Amino acid sequence: MKFILSFLVLLGMSLNAEVKYPSSESCNECHENIYREHTASMHHKSSLFKDEVHAKVKEAVNKDTYKCAICHMPATKNLRAVMSGEKQPDPNSYRQTDGVSCFFCHQISKIYDSKAHKINFSNYKGEKKPTVFGNLKKPYESNEHESQSNEIYKNSEVCMGCHSHKQNAKGFEVCNTKNQYDKTSDCIGCHMPSTPGTIEKKDKGIRNNYASHEFLGVHSLDMVKKAVKLELAYKDEVLNLTITNKMGHSIITHPMRLKFAKTVITRDSKVVWTNFKDSPLEDKQATFIIVFKDEDGKPALPNKAIDYKLNRNLKANTSKTVTYKVPKLQKGDEIKTTWISYIVNPKIAKKLDITTKDIVKPYVGVEESLYIY
Known part of the structure; x- marks a missing residue:
């Protein structure tokens, strides 16, 4: 009994x-x-255990607290304690590693x-x-x-x-x-x-x-190719490039991104003109980027930002036309514009020592060409 x-x-x-x-x-x-x-x-892969970018940013911003956990690993059992720093993230907890x-x-x-x-x-x-x-x-x-x-x-x-x-x-x-x-x-x-x-x-x-539960976005080459439409027009040494944002939100929604249009004119396979030489930032009109500034006016990570130091963006479903003065073109010349997207701005990636190949590589999107006849 x-x-x-x-x-x-x-x-x-x-x-x-x-x-x-x-x-x-x-x-x-x-x-x-x-x-x-x-x-x-x-x-x-949203947790700091599976996303190098998020882990490096967290380390640079605050080693003790983890307020970002509310979105990056929201199933955490002791969420409040992890956010406040009372508890530290646990790589052995599937509720955290599941992101x-x-x-x-x-x-x-x-x-x-x-x-x-x-x-x-x-x-x-x-x-x-x-x-x-x-x-x-x-x-x-x-x-x-x-x-x-x-x-x-x-x-x-x-x-x-x-x-x-x-x-x-x-x-x-x-x-x-x-x-x-x-x-x-x-x-x-x-x-x-x-x-x-x-x-x-x-x-x-x-x-x-x-x-689909792939949650396609900036990490997907197919999505990058759908993001914008490029149009070229040339007349009398003037080249017009129209960039149309086809997305339902701004081109830049995350402050670490870098996106730009690279335009090159070739003649007999040789480059005779390009919209920038060393950095896409040289072309202020065809480069989309956000840079924050701190209280001293210096570039800052999001946690110390008080305003924008640089804010080049393009809102949803809108267009902008960039005008270039170029050399007189000849029959057979090719004008080619390529949309290029970086998940993380290379300068930021270098500063934070981010090395994951799929994150630091450029994603080459849509291309548009115009031939002179």
Whole structure:
């Protein structure tokens, strides 16, 4: 009798024990296509354990506290303690190394708008069978979770929980996309395009397409090639280059980026003119960059910024025309403009000793050529 009673007590303790927070890997059991995409995405690689840029910036800005954890590894169990510096990030915790995990993204119930940044409200309370949200026409039955449609997943508001704005301790906004966002914005439609296939193994035949979970962006060459449109026109030693931003937000949304149009005129395979020699910054009109300044007016990292030292940008769905005075061209000359994008400005990468090849390399986007006949 005592054995049976002890067994029942232990059983009750195990049933009432805290339910393990679902890891991204646990989603692979049913959602193998989405899991494969997610593990290659910057959402999965957002933590300082998997993103060299983020790790180096964190080290340079503040070695003790980690306020960025609220967006870069939001599933952290002791999030407040890690943000304040009471606890340090743990490379052995999958809730941290998962970055912006599958489960975290799909259990956001609403978004709170604060002055410094927006905040995602978690729906999860430790339930054994939690509710997950999405843009669902028909919620699916599952043994692992309840499925429910949520309006914030339909109009991309869920993205703004992290990608809206960030204000530093000095009250200066170091990034902002909220001014270009409204209820009709389609972040999801662009960055999570419709992909042939099914969302889960047993779903075959029910769906023919699903939203890609690669979260394509500046790390994707395909996306870089879609970002802008280039147009060239030449007459009487005057060259006009029109750059059109095709994106739903400014060309520069992150202060570490560098993007520019390189224009070269060749004659018999030899360069006879170019819009810059050593640095794209020589061409102020065709280079897009943000540089912050500190209280002394010197270039600064985001945490010490009080204003812009340099702000060359182009808003969503707008164009600008750059005019160059060039040498008189001859029959057979070629004018070629190439769009080039850096995830991290090479000067910043050198300063922070960032060496990851896919981060420091140039991403060559769309090209446009004009021949003189």
